[in-house]
Amino acid sequence: MIDLTTLSAPLALPCGDVSLRNRIALAPMAGWTDVPFRRLAWRYGAGHLVSEMLSSKPELWDTGKSSQRRVLIQGVRPQAVQIAGSDPKIMAESAKRLVGQGVELLDINFGCPAKKVCSKAAGSALLADITLLQRIVEAVVAAVSVPVTVKTRTGLTPSDRAGLEAALAAQAVGAQMVVMHARSRACRFVGPVDYGRLGELRAKLDIPLLVNGDIDGVDAARRALGSSRADGVMIGGGAMGQPWIFSTLMGQAPPELGERLTIMAEHLESMHEFYGHETGTRIARKHIQAYLKRLGMQSLCRASMQEDTAEGQVRWLRAHRNLIVDQGRRQQALGSAAA
Numbered sequence: 001m002i003d004l005t006t007l008s009a010p011l012a013l014p015c016g017d018v019s020l021r022n023r024i025a026l027a028p029m030a031g032w033t034d035v036p037f038r039r040l041a042w043r044y045g046a047g048h049l050v051s052e053m054l055s056s057k058p059e060l061w062d063t064g065k066s067s068q069r070r071v072l073i074q075g076v077r078p079q080a081v082q083i084a085g086s087d088p089k090i091m092a093e094s095a096k097r098l099v100g101q102g103v104e105l106l107d108i109n110f111g112c113p114a115k116k117v118c119s120k121a122a123g124s125a126l127l128a129d130i131t132l133l134q135r136i137v138e139a140v141v142a143a144v145s146v147p148v149t150v151k152t153r154t155g156l157t158p159s160d161r162a163g164l165e166a167a168l169a170a171q172a173v174g175a176q177m178v179v180m181h182a183r184s185r186a187c188r189f190v191g192p193v194d195y196g197r198l199g200e201l202r203a204k205l206d207i208p209l210l211v212n213g214d215i216d217g218v219d220a221a222r223r224a225l226g227s228s229r230a231d232g233v234m235i236g237g238g239a240m241g242q243p244w245i246f247s248t249l250m251g252q253a254p255p256e257l258g259e260r261l262t263i264m265a266e267h268l269e270s271m272h273e274f275y276g277h278e279t280g281t282r283i284a285r286k287h288i289q290a291y292l293k294r295l296g297m298q299s300l301c302r303a304s305m306q307e308d309t310a311e312g313q314v315r316w317l318r319a320h321r322n323l324i325v326d327q328g329r330r331q332q333a334l335g336s337a338a339a
């Protein structure tokens with residue numbers, strides 16, 4: 001059986017002196033893994049955090065959204081930001097600028113299937129042009145002295161090998177780590193994951209490899225590591241509504257129900273503070289739903305959605321705290337959801 005204690009060990013990148021503090025990373029997820037969420041994930045043991053994707057386009061550098069996405073988080077090392085784009089020169093410029101602002105690791109997005117990114121032939125669309133993909137990595141590596149990593153998919157379709165070629169091409173020009181979502185671009189976020197495809201890559205790749213896709217607990221992590229033989233895991237959806245998943249993968253018990261509610265309340269307040277009350281309230285809704293679903297209390301989602309002020313959301317949570325904890329305990333006694 002795969003031994004998950006190896007996930008607690010630091011992961012040194014091949015050149016320079018940058019190490020990840022452990023091998024369980026939080027996946028970048030636009031609209032979800034913002035500063036408040038990343039702070040929580042770091043507190044609960046995530047070994048590596050990457051910002052939500054930032055466009056490299058100069059006209060988008062200073063928008064409110066870009067500025068919020070590149071806020072650095074005190075105490076986190078390395079401060080990692082993800083960039084997306086298709087022009088090597090612009091990507092290099094963007095990388096230089098970010099490093100000037102304190103960024104300590106740059107990740108390049110070659111995985112996003114979204115139309116907005118792909119209409120500009122960025123993200124996973126670059127898997128159709130490995131030469132350009134490699135020129136982008138080369139230009140960014142040449143422009144900055146911090147490690148450059150890439151995040152990609154297995155290919156354009158389940159049967160092609162574009163992801164493997166992309167990873168090797170990136171390594172050849174200086175990328176220091178590959179994260180691979182074990183699905184092709186065509187599969188977007190559904191369809192079976194193919195961790196075995198990463199196993200093929202592992203045999204040829206010398207730099208660290210993280211496996212990503214559908215890892216939401218200990219069993220899934222064992223499966224992913226067993227088939228991929230990756231050096232670590234990256235967790236996206238599995239962290240929604242349970243930002244403590246990182247410490248549980250390292251062998252700690254999940255927080256008690258009461259503590260989960262305290263974490264949820266703190267998360268809410270941190271979103272209200274970071275975004276301001278109006279935007280914070282809107283963004284908080286999906287997180288409240290994610291926590292409630294994890295607790296097996298979908299029935300409360302609709303009522304929580306009615307709250308349209310920050311104060312209302314906090315009040316709602318306080319008013320329902322005992323009910324949620326009591327119901328959760330009953331479910332735990334029956335061996336279901338909130339265990």
Ligand SMILES: Cc1cc2nc3c(=O)[nH]c(=O)nc-3n(C[C@H](O)[C@H](O)[C@H](O)COP(=O)(O)O)c2cc1C
Binds near residue numbers: 189212
């Ligand atoms: C809402 C959402 C937003 C995402 N945004 C990004 C992003 O900004 N950059 C990126 O590389 N991947 C992004 N992804 C992909 C995730 O990082 C991850 O590869 C994918 O969700 C599969 O992992 P999971 O099954 O653990 O969620 C996003 C995924 C989701 C669901």
